[in-house]
Amino acid sequence: MRKKRFTLFSFVTAFILLLGGCFSGETESKPDSSDGEKSGEEQSDGKKVLNLNNNEEPGSLHPGTAQGTHDSWVLEHAFEGLTKKTPEGEIVPGMAKDWEVSDDGITWTFNLREDVKWSNDDPVTAHDFEYAWKYALNPDTAAEYAYQLYYLEGGEEYNSSENKDEYAELEEKVGVKALDDHTLEVKLAEATPYFLDLTSFYxxxxxxxxxxxxNPEWALEADTYVSNGAFKLTEWKHKESMKLEKNENYYDKDKINLDEVNFVMIDNADTAWQMYQADELDLVYPLPPDVTGELSSKDDPEFELAPDFTVYYYNLNNDVKPFNNVKVRKALSMAIDRKAIVEHVQQGGQQPAYGIIPPGIPDVEGDFQENSGELFKEDVEEAKKLLKEGLAEEGMDEMPEFKLTYNTDEGHKKNAEAVQEMWRKNLGINVTLENVEFQVKLDREKAGDYEISRGGWQGDYVDPMTFVDLWVTGGSFNDANWSNEEYDKNVKIAKTSMDPKERMEAMHKAEEILMDEMPIIPVYFYTMPFTVKPHVKGVFTPINRYPQFIYADIEK
Structure with missing residues (x-):
């Protein structure tokens, strides 16, 4: 859907000057397109080619070790799971032609299609699924997303083991088994309402x-890459570009219209936008915030404002003083003007976040986020009071200087500059901004090598659990290093109960505890503003995915 937003340049400029921050975007020389052709046009050989931008080099294109949207946008088109999602968001058969589930919801039996092949012509079998899931769970793999497989019987026990001597025995107990080449049996630890949704996740x-x-390193280069989806990776110039081509072995290839998809890797949104204007790109996401504001105010026909399923937040390293103090954490949160950020900095219809679960998830009745309401308030005077008390409890007279780390992106930069100025103006504290590559940021968060860092989470499936389980004690993505027994207890209840009311109540309680302790600072709930050329048809945007081009077409 499109949404109009009224934006006056003079008003925005005045707001920026009021904040005192410098919001001007960096500019770079515009790189040439990789093939010298105009975007979206049929090439002289008749090929239909789509050109777009992935703003970071993928950290991993192996399904077992991938962890970010810079990975998943490629994976979602190069691979396919047991199920997949339609443009309407419906879960439909993918590699599996059908499935059965036991009355207690524990045992699932997936029947694979008999005509599915890998890009290298090998048959896709149930053994490949069993192998892949157990590979991700193997402790030696160190997969950050292994916890998403804890729904399998024995999955958590295997992944959590520190005794190599018992790996083989524990692996055998994991609840996934190929009964034959075309039959996969899955046994869950507990009945899981959203398990079918998970089977479409990478x-x-x-x-x-x-x-x-x-070849354990097959996923590092295009010439050894093997996948089973609608497209195959045929070229990878690291940190420069990637090329996907239509996979002729894909069982549904007759529905795939594009012959080729070219990704350039440009981490500057202004540069990507310039390339789009020069017809070197067909689709651009993300857009520079000022461009988003301008296009939305004009109701530009190439501008799309899709719903998103993502929360923008800041991690506070709870292992570092004074962020270990809840009063200091609350003070920092209460001193941020979220409305100003979404209306005058981002300008893309985002919604200020006073919780961590975005709109769009059904509750027992109504919408979960609407039922949660605002779980904390902004209050500068109370923030000053809490900051003083918190610092005194830590034996500090004043707030030490600290760094706010964000990954390269014009929108992240402007957010950080706005928050930096709000904290200076409202709390009298000095913050240094640090810009790093996305993968560097992820690695440092895992190592605890940061003070405050920009975070964002796009839900993996449509249930509040995809957000609340992030901050359980010892969780793979609990980069704030926070722990709360009552929080963990409620998450456990929500994971194991089949009573919808009990599940939702437990997750509401967990979110309330999180916001009362404030180990992370929510800022806003995303929208997905992007531009796409008129000759590109069939791009769709599931609530928890980047724009999908699997069924896209190029029209003259």
């Missing part, structure tokens, strides 16, 4: 067992 994709065993 951690649940298969891996070619033979290829993995012969």
């Amino acid at each position: 951690t649940y994709y298969p891996v070619n067992k033979k290829v993995q065993e012969e």
